[in-house]
Amino acid sequence: MTPPMSKAEKILCLSLAFTLLLIAARIWHTHNNTYHFYLWNLFLAAIPIAFSRKLATHKTINWASSMLIAAWLLFFPNAPYVITDIFHFYQRPGMPLWYDLLLVFSATWNGLIAGFISLMQVDKFLALHTGKKMHAALISIFMFAASSGVYLGRFLRFNSWDVVTKPRSLAGFAYHYAFQPTEHIKAWAFSGICTVLLLLIYYTIKNLPSLVAPAKAD
Numbered sequence: 001m002t003p004p005m006s007k008a009e010k011i012l013c014l015s016l017a018f019t020l021l022l023i024a025a026r027i028w029h030t031h032n033n034t035y036h037f038y039l040w041n042l043f044l045a046a047i048p049i050a051f052s053r054k055l056a057t058h059k060t061i062n063w064a065s066s067m068l069i070a071a072w073l074l075f076f077p078n079a080p081y082v083i084t085d086i087f088h089f090y091q092r093p094g095m096p097l098w099y100d101l102l103l104v105f106s107a108t109w110n111g112l113i114a115g116f117i118s119l120m121q122v123d124k125f126l127a128l129h130t131g132k133k134m135h136a137a138l139i140s141i142f143m144f145a146a147s148s149g150v151y152l153g154r155f156l157r158f159n160s161w162d163v164v165t166k167p168r169s170l171a172g173f174a175y176h177y178a179f180q181p182t183e184h185i186k187a188w189a190f191s192g193i194c195t196v197l198l199l200l201i202y203y204t205i206k207n208l209p210s211l212v213a214p215a216k217a218d
Contacts, residue, residue, distance in 0.1 A: 002054060002056070002057060003053065003056050003057070006117075008117055009049070012113055012117060015106070015110050015113070016042060016046070016110050016114075019042065019106045019107050019110055020039070022099075023035055023038060023039065023103065026100075029095065030095060032094065034092055034094075035088070035100070035104075035107075037085070037088075038085065038103075038107045041081065041085060041107075041111065042110055042114070044075065045078050045079040045110070045114045046114045047078065048075045048076045048079060048114070048118035048119075049114060049117060049121075051075070052072055052117075052118040052119075052121035052122050053121065055068045055069065055121065055122060055125050056124075056125065058125070065125070069122060072118065072122060073142060073146075075160050076118065076142065076146050076149070077145070077148075077149025077150050077152075077153065077160070078111075078115075078149075078153075079111050079112060079114050079115020079116075079118070079146075080111070080115055080146055080147070080150050080194070080198055081111070081149070081150045082110075082112065083108055083112065083150075084153075084154045085104070085108065086104055088104075089101070112201065115146075116201075116202055116206075119142065122142075123135075123206075126138055126139075139199075139202075143195045143202070144191060144192075144195045146195075146198065147190070147198060148177075148191045150190075150194060151190045151191055151194075152170075152173070155190075158170055
């Protein structure tokens with residue numbers, strides 16, 4: 001049975017609703033669909049949660065749970081990808097610049113948090129079934145894979161479903177990316193820096209509860 005929604009997931013739903021309200025108000029006021037792409041991008045960013053929640057119902061690492069993790073990882077890059085949508089932010093007619101800035105920040109935040117909530121759920125599963133070194137290594141690999149996925153999506157315009165619809169094109173780039181790194185310096189630099197950034201953000205958020213944990217008695 002799928003576990004009930006956590007407090008974090010409920011707050012995420014409220015936060016997503018807030019972003020959708022900002023987008024709807026902008027469309028209503030300006031009569032154009034600027035920033036409507038966030039509707040699709042945030043939907044994609046939330047998909048990994050469906051897989052990570054299902055993963056929580058599994059008791060061991062087996063074929064089924066491994067397939068869930070693979071499906072989760074396939075869509076996970078869509079969450080940090082939302083960060084790059086800031087490229088679309090600039091002064092536009094119809095609304096104050098501050099309004100659009102808050103809209104973009106809200107959408108970016110929701111994309112990241114949706115991804116990190118799903119990662120925490122996967123993280124919890126792996127912590128129960130793998131050793132500490134393997135567990136830490138897998139989290140880093142996931143972040144690098146996500147960063148590479150962001151690069152593929154933003155700069156090469158690949159999508160998660162291209163694994164099925166364009167497997168040869170995707171495999172061809174992956175091969176050259178892996179075995180001819182000197183010809184893809186931009187890709188490696190972006191993926192490396194993005195990986196470090198995502199790891200820093202993730203572990204900061206993950207350890208925030210320690211700030212409010214009750215002090216142990218002497």
